Amino acid sequence: MRRPSPPKIMNRFRLRLANAEAVPQLALLGLLSGIITGAVIILFRQLLSLLLENGLPEGNDENFEGLAAHWRFILPIGGALALVLLLALIKPRHRRVGIAHVIERMGLHQGHLPLKNMLVQFFGAIIALASGHSSGREGPAVHLGAAGSSALGQWLRLPNNSVRTLVGCGSAAAISAAFNTPIAGVIFAMEVVMMEYTISGFIPVILASVIAAFMTALVYGSDQAFIIPSIEMHSLLEFPLVIICGFAIGCLAAAFIWLSKNIHRRAPQPYWFRLPLAGLLTGLVAIYYPQVMGIGYDTITDILFNTVGLEFLLYLVLAKLVVSAAACGLGVPAGIIGPSLFLGACLGGAIGLLSQVAYTQPSSGSGFYAMLGMGAMMAAVLQAPLAALMAVMELTQNPSIILPAMLAVVIASLTSRYLFGQASIFSELLGKVVSDPRSILEQGLHREGVASIMDGGLLHLPRHCSRELALQQLKATDKWIVILEQDDPQWILRAEELRGQLAQPDRPDELDLLSIPAQRKDIFAISDQATVQEALQLLREVGTEALYVQDIQNNRAIGIVTLDFIQQHYRLHP
Numbered sequence: 001m002r003r004p005s006p007p008k009i010m011n012r013f014r015l016r017l018a019n020a021e022a023v024p025q026l027a028l029l030g031l032l033s034g035i036i037t038g039a040v041i042i043l044f045r046q047l048l049s050l051l052l053e054n055g056l057p058e059g060n061d062e063n064f065e066g067l068a069a070h071w072r073f074i075l076p077i078g079g080a081l082a083l084v085l086l087l088a089l090i091k092p093r094h095r096r097v098g099i100a101h102v103i104e105r106m107g108l109h110q111g112h113l114p115l116k117n118m119l120v121q122f123f124g125a126i127i128a129l130a131s132g133h134s135s136g137r138e139g140p141a142v143h144l145g146a147a148g149s150s151a152l153g154q155w156l157r158l159p160n161n162s163v164r165t166l167v168g169c170g171s172a173a174a175i176s177a178a179f180n181t182p183i184a185g186v187i188f189a190m191e192v193v194m195m196e197y198t199i200s201g202f203i204p205v206i207l208a209s210v211i212a213a214f215m216t217a218l219v220y221g222s223d224q225a226f227i228i229p230s231i232e233m234h235s236l237l238e239f240p241l242v243i244i245c246g247f248a249i250g251c252l253a254a255a256f257i258w259l260s261k262n263i264h265r266r267a268p269q270p271y272w273f274r275l276p277l278a279g280l281l282t283g284l285v286a287i288y289y290p291q292v293m294g295i296g297y298d299t300i301t302d303i304l305f306n307t308v309g310l311e312f313l314l315y316l317v318l319a320k321l322v323v324s325a326a327a328c329g330l331g332v333p334a335g336i337i338g339p340s341l342f343l344g345a346c347l348g349g350a351i352g353l354l355s356q357v358a359y360t361q362p363s364s365g366s367g368f369y370a371m372l373g374m375g376a377m378m379a380a381v382l383q384a385p386l387a388a389l390m391a392v393m394e395l396t397q398n399p400s401i402i403l404p405a406m407l408a409v410v411i412a413s414l415t416s417r418y419l420f421g422q423a424s425i426f427s428e429l430l431g432k433v434v435s436d437p438r439s440i441l442e443q444g445l446h447r448e449g450v451a452s453i454m455d456g457g458l459l460h461l462p463r464h465c466s467r468e469l470a471l472q473q474l475k476a477t478d479k480w481i482v483i484l485e486q487d488d489p490q491w492i493l494r495a496e497e498l499r500g501q502l503a504q505p506d507r508p509d510e511l512d513l514l515s516i517p518a519q520r521k522d523i524f525a526i527s528d529q530a531t532v533q534e535a536l537q538l539l540r541e542v543g544t545e546a547l548y549v550q551d552i553q554n555n556r557a558i559g560i561v562t563l564d565f566i567q568q569h570y571r572l573h574p
Contacts, residue, residue: 010156014528017162017449023200029162030169030204032152034211037145037173041212042219044122044144048137051130052294064132064286064293072132072290073283079131080279083124083333084272090120095271097121097333098139100426102146102167102193110160110531111150111167118147124333132293133282134323136338138178145174145212146193159449161531165204168194172205173212175387180222184391185209191384192426227301231368232400238355238364239407242372245351246408249373250415252317252347253380256325256340257422263329264429271331278330282323289319296320296342300374303349304367313350317343328425336425340381341374348373371396375405376412383417383424385409450535451528453566454549454559458482459495467509471502482523482548482557483513489525489548489557493518521545521562528558535561 016022017029053059057066064072087095094116096104105113125140149170153163168189176185186209190197194205233242267274285292291299299316302308308316324339351373352366371392379388392405416422457479461470474495481498483491497518501511514520524544526535528551535547539562548557 014156014158014451017159022162023203026162026165026200026204027207029153029158029166030207031211033145033149033166033169033204034173034208035215036148036152037170037208038177038212038215040122040144040148041141041174041177042216044126044141045137045220048126048129051126055130060298062294062296062298065290067290069287072286072293075132076282076286076293077276077279079127079133080275080332082127082131083275086120086124086127087271087275090116094120095331097124097143098335099142099171099192100429102143102171103426104430105150106164106167106193110534111146111164112154112160113143113147113150113167115147115151118144118151121147121333125335128327128332128334129294131279132286133278133332133334134292134294134296134320134327134339135332135334135336136295136341137335138175138337139335140333141174141178141335142171142193145170145172145177149173149208157529159451159529159531160534161449163529164194164531165201168201168205169208172209176209177212177216179391179395180213180217181391181394182206182209182213184387184394185213187390188382188384188387191387192382192424227304228371228396229305229367230398231304231371231396232364232398233368233404234364239404241351241355241369242404242407243411245348245369245372246376246411247415248347248351249344249376249408250380250412250419252321252343253340253377253412254416254420254422256321256343256381257416257425257428258420259321259325260328260336260425261428263326264331267330274330275332278326278332281326285319285323289316291316292320292323295338297338300342300345300370303345303370306349306352306366308349308366310350310353313346313353317346317350320346328429336381337378340377344373344375344377345370346373348376368401371401372405372408376408379409380412380416381425383413383427385413448532449528450526450530450532450547450549450561451559453532454561455479455565456559457495458548458557458559460484460489460557461513463490463513465511465513467502467511470498470511474499474502480560481513483520489523491520492523492546492548492560493520523548523560525550525557526561532566536563536566539563 013025017025049061052061056063094114097117097120101117105111121140121143128135129137146167149166150163153166171193172185172189175188176182186205189205194201320339320343328336349366349370352369375388375392378391379385389405389409393402422428457477459473459478460482462484478495481493481495482489501516522544523546524542526538526547526549528549538547547561549559549561551558
């Protein structure tokens with residue numbers, strides 16, 4: 001018995017993936033996504049660490065404080081000029097990077113992320129972080145993971161619904177690899193990037209997150225990104241202070257989003273002006289507060305261990321707010337999750353120090369409130385409360401922090417979103433380019449490929465054909481006749497109608513398939529990789545009656561989709 005050839009196996013694999021319930025196939029893709037993302041993130045971190053360890057005093061990859069003041073001023077400016085040279089070699093459409101770019105491509109391009117943007121993100125983020133710009137490595141990691149996974153789907157010519165799932169897998173794996181928090185990675189991908197929760201989506205995303213965490217643990221160990229002391233809430237009487245902490249963090253998050261958004265919209269547009277301006281501002285602030293440079297995880301650890309004074313923490317909040325918002329708004333190609341955690345730790349730590357004055361009994365200390373502040377700030381800035389809560393739980397590995405963390409996260413998110421009217425920072429930066437999360441129906445249409453609902457059984461015939469040719473090629477299994485005009489599909493008619501015409505003895509030997517009595521439909525091409533949502537949108541935009549699903553490799557129509565097919569499918573499969 002002959003085995004199917006590899007191309008036929010891949011075609012069956014693609015056709016199966018068009019179905020929203022192709023869980024085993026999606027699980028395999030999640031596994032591959034985790035491997036790809038883990039490898040890319042390890043390469044990114046190794047190269048960045050190599051530059052920092054050889055460039056900073058004492059071989060410490062976060063020791064910007066050890067640099068002389070003039071170097072702290074020069075380094076960010078030099079990095080900005082290097083970024084200008086890099087972007088000068090790149091076309092404008094390939095300069096878009098970061099999580100906002102991933103969300104935009106998910107909303108408008110079905111998750112197809114260009115490789116050139118990925119390369120700009122890789123080298124641009126290394127330059128920005130190595131030169132001390134106030135940014136994080138998590139945003140670039142998400143872009144790299146999502147783009148690498150998307151490239152896999154595009155290379156295999158998978159349906160767009162599967163490419164979208166791969167982008168979610170890469171995003172989850174990136175967060176998991178960055179913080180060693182696999183659960184938070186999964187929730188982040190679902191809450192921020194995919195904007196939906198589905199059983200079929202969870203399984204591949206979980207696999208990708210676990211594989212990436214495992215790979216990075218082999219290289220860097222199983223420790224989290226920060227050294228976390230043993231922290232817990234001493235008394236339920238501190239809940240009013242937790243509420244105050246959540247409210248204060250929500251105000252800070254709203255200020256950060258508002259400032260980033262307005263700098264982004266109002267600063268002069270040329271990148272050769274914006275990037276050096278960000279470098280100059282960072283350099284000036286770093287002369288007095290070098291802690292604002294780079295990722296800042298060492299400073300967060302100091303705050304968690306209560307080794308930073310109250311006055312200095314408040315100054316750091318102001319300094320980090322200004323330089324991080326400028327870096328974000330002016331387009332420095334690095335992340336904002338790290339600066340958000342830094343700001344939350346500073347303000348939370350300050351509130352913890354104030355609690356020692358406000359309460360006569362021993363309070364939980366600044367480390368406890370710094371941890372709450374980190375989770376609350378991440379939740380409010382990203383508008384991803386569940387992902388932030390999972391991150392706090394996994395970082396602390398302390399169940400006693402769950403209740404106060406939930407309260408702080410919710411209050412901060414509500415304060416920023418509803419009191420100050422600030423959506424997530426990605427939504428604010430994108431503006432109206434990408435709409436808010438879609439309806440349940442639209443999410444379902446995006447999860448299923450058009451190939452899963454198409455009607456097959458096609459016979460291609462030229463418009464002018466002989467009766468003998470039609471009788472010879474028409475089979476009992478054929479449902480539709482695709483009428484070709486100069487080898488291009490133009491119309492369709494039902495095969496049963498042609499059979500009825502051929503059965504009449506008085507028909508001429510030469511047929512014009514547009515002249516015989518039958519109901520014909522105009523057709524328009526759609527790729528076999530498209531989702532059902534794309535098909536529905538195309539039917540409305542073009543105003544045609546039917547779509548023929550085109551095998552882009554062989555340039556042949558392989559199925560027919562009409563509005564009736566879509567409605568009937570979802571009526572039978574709610």
